[in-house]
Amino acid sequence: MQMHDWYKKMFEGKFGEFWLKQIEGWGETSELQASFLREILEKGLTLDHCCGPGRISVLLADSMPVVGLDLSRFFLQAAKKKAKQAGRENFYLIRADMRHLPFKHGVFDNVMNLWTSFGYFSDEENRMVIREVSRVLQSGGTFVLDMFNPGWMVRNFRERDWDENGQYLTLEERSIHWKEKKLKTRWIIIDKRNGEINEITIDLKLYDLEELKELLGEEKLETVKVYGSFKKEEFNEAKSNRIIIISRKQQ
Ligand SMILES: C[S@@+](CC[C@H](N)C(=O)[O-])C[C@H]1O[C@@H](n2cnc3c(N)ncnc32)[C@H](O)[C@@H]1O
Structure with missing residues (x-):
């Protein structure tokens, strides 16, 4: 597997199991995000683009029809199980690559x-992802994009982190590659039950607010509001x- 194909490995198998365990502890955060989205989204059909294990979409599907799309078989299985347990009927899952959405226009x-869940590919392919989102949205439809803020990350940069959380010990090593404008993170995940070690290096494109707005605008997505948190705080380049x-x- 090529280094740039990390997104195929990071959300399957042992890594997928690791993420599911982490997400178990995010109940309050996910509830907050879901209530933010209930206020922001239009009534109608919603695509959870890169839905993962249905962390948010299963919550939202109590009041609106939601389609969850993801590449990870492991996460799609988890989302299916979660939706079944929650008794959601207005919830549909599909496996696809975000660069080619299997839906009609609008x-x-x-x-x-x-x-x-954006910035995983080359600049051209990242643009293709936004173009696809715009294509499947009807005119007047809403797109919510939630990314990390490189302005904050650089000001609070930590080269290394060590996190011990239940079953796992996680080591992260970060570096910024300015020429390509990418954040590379080496993850080492140790399963404390059996000492198993898994390692992966991922890279994410660093997009600041102006670059994201421009990218969206070029694909007919006009920015109407920017927040710095799901508590509806105003975006602040240094603090959010x-x-x-x-x-x-x-x-
Ligand atoms: C950081 S997770 C976010 C999951 C979910 N949006 C959430 O908030 O819990 C990124 C997701 O993108 C999915 N993904 C990665 N590459 C993808 C691709 N090429 N096409 C579709 N989904 C992809 C992963 O499988 C994973 O579920």
């Missing part, structure tokens, strides 16, 4: 891409660790 009233952009599809 079928969704909303698309949401949450928790940094998230960039949450609400945009509308133009005619």
Whole structure:
């Protein structure tokens, strides 16, 4: 597997199991994000673009029809199970690559891409992802993009982190590659039950707010509001660790 194919490995198998365990502890955060989205989204059909294990979409599907799309078989299985346990009927899952959405033009009233599920590819392919989102949104539809804020990350940069959480010990080593504008992170995940070690290096494109707005604008997605958190705080380049952009599809 090539280094740039990390997204195929990071959310399957042992890594997928690791993420599911982490997410178990995020109940309150996920509830907060879901209530933010209930206020922001239009009534109608919503695409959870890179839905993962259905962390947010299963919550939202209590009051609106939601389609969850993801590449990870492991996460899609987990999402299916979660939806079944919650008794959701208005919830559909599909396996696809975000660069090629298997939907007709203008079928969704909303698309949401949450928790940094964007910036995984080359510049051209990242643009293709936004173009696809715009294509499947109907005019006037809403796109919510939730990314990390490089302005905050650089000011609070930590080269290394060590986190011990239940079953896992996690080591992260970060470096910024300015020429390519990428954040590279080496993850070492140790399962404390049996000492098993898994390692992966991932890279994410660093997009600041202006670059994201421009990218969206070029694909007919006009920014209408920017928040710095799911508590609806205003975005602040230095202080917000998230960039949450609400945009509308133009005619
Ligand atoms: C950081 S997780 C976020 C999951 C979810 N949005 C959430 O907030 O819990 C990123 C997700 O993107 C998915 N993904 C990665 N590459 C993908 C691709 N090429 N096409 C579709 N989904 C992809 C992963 O499988 C994973 O579920």
